[in-house]
Amino acid sequence: MRALRRSALQHELGDRRATTRGAHPQALEASYWEEPLSAYNDSPVSLGGWRLSIHYDLDDQDWYYNRDPSPAVSLIRTGAGEGRFIMRGGFREAPLRLREGEMLLVRDSMTREVVTVGPETTAVEALALCRRYRIRHLPVLQEGRLVGIISDRDLRSAAPALGDPDRTAALERIRVSDEMAREVTTARPEDPIEDAAMAMYEGKFGCLPVMEGEDLVGIVTSSDVMKALARLVGVHEPSSRLEVALPNRSGSLAEVVGIIRDEEVNLVSVLASSVDGGEGEGPKERVAVLRLATIIPSGVVKSLREAGYQVLWPPAEPEADDANPDAGRA
Amino acid sequence: MSGRAAFVHDVALEDYGFGGDHPFNPVRLRMTIELCESLGLLDGYSFVSPDPATDEDLRTVHYTSYVRRVQLASRGEGDLEELAQYGLGTSDNPIFPDIHLACAHVVGGTLRAARLVMNGEAEHAVCISGGLHHALRSQASGFCIYNDAAVAIARLKEEHPDIKIAYLDTDVHHGDGVQWIFYDDPDVLTVSMHETGRYLFPGTGGVKELGQREGNGYSVNLPLEPFTQDGSFVECFEAVIPEVLRAFGPDLIISQNGCDGHALDPLAHLSVTTRVYEHVPTRVHELAHELCQGRWLAVGGGGYDIWRVVPRAWTALWAAVSHQEMPEEMPEDWLEKWGEESPVKLPLLTRDEADDYPPIERAEQIEDRNRRTAEELLEKVLPLIR
Numbered sequence: 106m107r108a109l110r111r112s113a114l115q116h117e118l119g120d121r122r123a124t125t126r127g128a129h130p131q132a133l134e135a136s137y138w139e140e141p142l143s144a145y146n147d148s149p150v151s152l153g154g155w156r157l158s159i160h161y162d163l164d165d166q167d168w169y170y171n172r173d174p175s176p177a178v179s180l181i182r183t184g185a186g187e188g189r190f191i192m193r194g195g196f197r198e199a200p201l202r203l204r205e206g207e208m209l210l211v212r213d214s215m216t217r218e219v220v221t222v223g224p225e226t227t228a229v230e231a232l233a234l235c236r237r238y239r240i241r242h243l244p245v246l247q248e249g250r251l252v253g254i255i256s257d258r259d260l261r262s263a264a265p266a267l268g269d270p271d272r273t274a275a276l277e278r279i280r281v282s283d284e285m286a287r288e289v290t291t292a293r294p295e296d297p298i299e300d301a302a303m304a305m306y307e308g309k310f311g312c313l314p315v316m317e318g319e320d321l322v323g324i325v326t327s328s329d330v331m332k333a334l335a336r337l338v339g340v341h342e343p344s345s346r347l348e349v350a351l352p353n354r355s356g357s358l359a360e361v362v363g364i365i366r367d368e369e370v371n372l373v374s375v376l377a378s379s380v381d382g383g384e385g386e387g388p389k390e391r392v393a394v395l396r397l398a399t400i401i402p403s404g405v406v407k408s409l410r411e412a413g414y415q416v417l418w419p420p421a422e423p424e425a426d427d428a429n430p431d432a433g434r435a
Numbered sequence: 436m437s438g439r440a441a442f443v444h445d446v447a448l449e450d451y452g453f454g455g456d457h458p459f460n461p462v463r464l465r466m467t468i469e470l471c472e473s474l475g476l477l478d479g480y481s482f483v484s485p486d487p488a489t490d491e492d493l494r495t496v497h498y499t500s501y502v503r504r505v506q507l508a509s510r511g512e513g514d515l516e517e518l519a520q521y522g523l524g525t526s527d528n529p530i531f532p533d534i535h536l537a538c539a540h541v542v543g544g545t546l547r548a549a550r551l552v553m554n555g556e557a558e559h560a561v562c563i564s565g566g567l568h569h570a571l572r573s574q575a576s577g578f579c580i581y582n583d584a585a586v587a588i589a590r591l592k593e594e595h596p597d598i599k600i601a602y603l604d605t606d607v608h609h610g611d612g613v614q615w616i617f618y619d620d621p622d623v624l625t626v627s628m629h630e631t632g633r634y635l636f637p638g639t640g641g642v643k644e645l646g647q648r649e650g651n652g653y654s655v656n657l658p659l660e661p662f663t664q665d666g667s668f669v670e671c672f673e674a675v676i677p678e679v680l681r682a683f684g685p686d687l688i689i690s691q692n693g694c695d696g697h698a699l700d701p702l703a704h705l706s707v708t709t710r711v712y713e714h715v716p717t718r719v720h721e722l723a724h725e726l727c728q729g730r731w732l733a734v735g736g737g738g739y740d741i742w743r744v745v746p747r748a749w750t751a752l753w754a755a756v757s758h759q760e761m762p763e764e765m766p767e768d769w770l771e772k773w774g775e776e777s778p779v780k781l782p783l784l785t786r787d788e789a790d791d792y793p794p795i796e797r798a799e800q801i802e803d804r805n806r807r808t809a810e811e812l813l814e815k816v817l818p819l820i821r
Contacts, residue, residue, distance in 0.1 A: 343569060343576045343611060343637030369526045399527050400569075400577040400608065400636040401458060401702060418634050420661075420704065 211301050212294035214333040215315045215323035221246045224253070224282035228260040229273075231281055242312040244321055245285050251314055251321050253285030260284060291316045292325060298337075302330045337374075344373040344396040348417035349409060351377065351391040358393055364412060368405045371398035392417065440757035441557035442477070443548040444468065445484040448564040451537040453529050458702065459578040463741035464563060466773055467749040473766040474750065474785075476759050485547035485562075487539040488586060492546060495589035496582055496616055501573035502535075505580060509535035522575035538580040541565055545583035545734055549591055552730050553598075553687060559723070559731045559756045563749050566691045566736030568610040569637060577608065577636060584689055584734060585616045588623055591687070601626065601685035603676065605715050606693025606736040607703040609640030609656065613691075619650035624683045624820070628672065630696065630705045631658035642812050645819065652819020655679055657812055660801045661704040664794065667802040668696070668707050669714055674809045677722060682820040685727050690719045693736025694748035698792050700740050706795070708787035712748035716755035731756070742777040747785050761785050 315323035373396035452461035507513035545565035569577030604610030617623035646654035696705035723731035
């Protein structure tokens with residue numbers, strides 16, 4: 106059995122900054138291709154200035170038996186500058202596998218370490234933070250309360266154009282409070298990710314601060330949402346894609362799913378879109394995209410067609426010239 | 436038997452099948468072998484009979500717990516819900532008695548064939564039972580319980596520490612199992628040409644799946660459009676495969692020869708003909724001589740029109756492996772015997788004819804798209820292969 110090379114472990118986790126604030130245990134998660142790391146159990150690792158020990162909450166045997174398709178590493182803070190890894194799960198064979206319940210809520214996709222500024226921060230300082238952390242949005246906190254949000258673009262466009270001799274002086278003079286947006290649309294950690302996507306799309310926001318009551322607990326950006334959605338619609342298990350037109354009546358999706366169940370085929374994912382049929386109030390058409398955990402979708406396709414559903418993919422099999430639809434299926 | 440081709444087979448390998456009307460039907464092996472015999476292509480050859488792979492062999496790739504699960508299932512034991520977690524007992528991979536042994540025997544066949552070639556006992560070898568490319572380390576998938584090619588590769592790597600192996604998969608489905616198992620290994624180049632996973636099982640096999648860590652650049656995927664047809668398939672094969680294999684410089688080529696891209700296959704929509712299934716092994720043969728002293732192992736794979744496609748495609752494969760010319764006409768005794776069993780009319784010629792499958796409407800668009808995929812792939816992958 107190969108063990109994960111320590112350098113690889115450090116490399117992987119080194120890309121993710123350890124969380125250093127907050128009294129709650131903060132978790133970092135990372136996924137691996139490598140096999141169980143028993144060789145490293147309780148051995149010290151240094152990461153981003155932290156001294157960490159690796160601990161497995163499962164022994165090898167359990168590791169195999171509890172074949173969780175999704176390995177995860179949690180970094181739990183145990184004291185100042187110390188922490189430990191908890192490894193769980195199994196071996197990952199395909200990229201972008203979805204963990205159970207993961208990526209569906211804002212809290213699963215948000216960044217927890219939020220770089221913030223105060224209302225009196227100068228544009229120069231704020232822009233320096235954006236550059237250093239490679240971010241574009243800064244929530245503005247006053248006495249711990251969220252009072253606004255500002256982007257690097259807001260600040261840049263507030264000053265004279267690049268090359269103008271007055272630009273530097275202007276950037277030093279401008280305060281965040283001069284340019285920030287005071288009405289801030291926020292999200293909650295428990296919001297579904299699609300709500301965040303819709304809020305950002307409708308308001309043309311690049312990010313949403315995530316609030317738990319009065320506390321800023323994270324930030325979710327358009328690229329976080331994009332990544333979550335990409336994972337949501339991606340291929341996580343070997344499966345075939347099926348597209349079915351759904352008549353606009355209640356229960357049609359349930360019926361489709363029921364037919365799939367009757368064929369004893371497992372569903373990997375379901376997406377259904379609603380498309381306007383045309384002029385305003387016109388009839389709506391929907392298309393369901395389902396991923397089936399089978400290499401033989403033809404049984405499901407046949408049953409769906411028999412039940413009157415229009416299957417958009419896979420295409421109907423060409424009529425066999427020998428009038429035997431099961432040609433080649435001994 | 437150096438310089439000769441070896442056909443690794445045993446009737447025991449025909450036990451690997453799921454019964455009933457399941458599409459994976461080992462009758463296709465019998466039909467292929469009898470067609471080869473009847474055409475005289477096996478004259479002077481005798482089958483090399485393999486032993487089943489041992490548990491140690493299987494564990495080079497598969498997890499112990501998974502092998503144990505398959506063995507439980509094999510005896511009709513085990514919790515069905517739990518087995519389903521391992522892909523066992525699903526409608527794709529139903530459990531049958533002695534499933535472990537049947538599949539371990541197939542793995543043993545591919546392993547034996549691989550060793551014959553590497554030890555110089557045969558120049559080329561074929562094991563048409565092999566090619567179970569979807570099996571993952573701990574999951575049965577797409578009719579595949581154990582991954583024979585992956586086990587053979589892993590064993591050869593132990594036996595020949597510096598070996599570089601190129602695995603070339605032209606099954607209509609992405610060769611996902613082999614790819615994931617060697618995804619970070621720069622000494623195993625996996626190349627898969629398949630119908631795009633946008634719709635088709637298993638859904639993976641995009642151009643961007645290139646391998647990772649040290650293995651970055653050593654997973655190569657050429658996804659083709661549905662209804663690609665012969666011309667575009669051959670064009671893309673020629674554009675990509677020789678160049679990629681030359682850049683890698685293998686010591687051994689293993690080809691997976693699934694023939695489920697054929698227009699008659701019920702599981703996919705690539706719409707190629709026997710021309711592709713003759714072109715591919717012929718070219719792989721030439722490349723093996725050009726790049727690695729002829730060391731070439733060919734395995735089977737998918738193929739679900741067992742009457743009209745598989746026997747002819749794999750007979751063409753054996754002809755290429757054994758340096759023989761395939762006759763044009765199907766033999767009468769074979770037609771007579773299998774014609775009685777077949778629900779469809781059997782073809783009278785060993786090769787499809789050009790006008791059997793007329794070109795489809797969007798052909799130009801499809802060819803163009805495939806061409807661009809091939810270009811994109813080469814651009815991405817060639818700078819990474821050393």
